[in-house]
Amino acid sequence: EDKVVQSPLSLVVHEGDTVTLNCSYEVTNFRSLLWYKQEKKAPTFLFMLTSSGIEKKSGRLSSILDKKELFSILNITATQTGDSAIYLCAVVPYGGSQGNLIFGKGTKLSVKP
Amino acid sequence: DGGITQSPKYLFRKEGQNVTLSCEQNLNHDAMYWYRQDPGQGLRLIYYSQIVNDFQKGDIAEGYSVSREKKESFPLTVTSAQKNPTAFYLCASSSGTSGGLPYEQYFGPGTRLTVT
Numbered sequence: 001e002d003k004v005v006q007s008p009l010s011l012v013v014h015e016g017d018t019v020t021l022n023c024s025y026e027v028t029n030f031r032s033l034l035w036y037k038q039e040k041k042a043p044t045f046l047f048m049l050t051s052s053g054i055e056k057k058s059g060r061l062s063s064i065l066d067k068k069e070l071f072s073i074l075n076i077t078a079t080q081t082g083d084s085a086i087y088l089c090a091v092v093p094y095g096g097s098q099g100n101l102i103f104g105k106g107t108k109l110s111v112k113p
Numbered sequence: 114d115g116g117i118t119q120s121p122k123y124l125f126r127k128e129g130q131n132v133t134l135s136c137e138q139n140l141n142h143d144a145m146y147w148y149r150q151d152p153g154q155g156l157r158l159i160y161y162s163q164i165v166n167d168f169q170k171g172d173i174a175e176g177y178s179v180s181r182e183k184k185e186s187f188p189l190t191v192t193s194a195q196k197n198p199t200a201f202y203l204c205a206s207s208s209g210t211s212g213g214l215p216y217e218q219y220f221g222p223g224t225r226l227t228v229t
Contacts, residue, residue: 103220
C-alpha cells in the first residue's frame, strides 16, 4: 500500500532555531514529491521535487529529495514565528490515469518568540 | 474506520453540463475544504466551510458552488460557467483551529474530472 510518513508529528522551537522536517514514502511509480505549508485556511505550495540530490531553495526554506532512500527533508533556518504552521508532504504517483496525491499527516511546527 | 470519502474516483462529462462531486466524512470534523489541482501545480482552494450552513469562497470559487447542510457532507458542483473544469479535485476536513493554527487536514482520495 502506498504511504507517506512525516516526522515528527509536532515540533516546538524558539525563534532563530533551525529545523528539519522529514518525509519518507513508499509509492509505486513515483513521479514527484510536494511540500506545502498550511496556515489559516489552506496549504500553500512550497516545493516540487522530482530529481534526487538537487536542492530547492526559497529564502530560509530548502528541500532535497533522495529517491534511493525514499525520503525528503525540508529545512528551515533562522525560524520566525511566522513559520508556525503545518507542513504537508505529498507524493504524486506517475501515470496520467492515477493522479491521486498521497499526503502525509503533516508536521505541526510551533515557533515561540 | 473513520475517514473521508470522495466519489466517484473518475468522472467524465460533456461540456455545458453541471456535475456534482461528493465528499463525506465520518470524523466529526467541523471544517471541510475543496481544492483543485492541475498538473505541475499545488493545491488551490475553491471553497471551505467551518461550520454547517456556512461556507466561504476560496481563491478560485468562480464557476463552482457548494452546500453544507450536514456536518458530514460538503458536495461541490462544477457548473458550466467554469471555464476549465478538467482537473483533479480534492476534498479535505479538519477539526478546526486551535490558537490560530489549523488542525491537520485529512484529505480524501480525490476525484478526477474530465470534461470534453
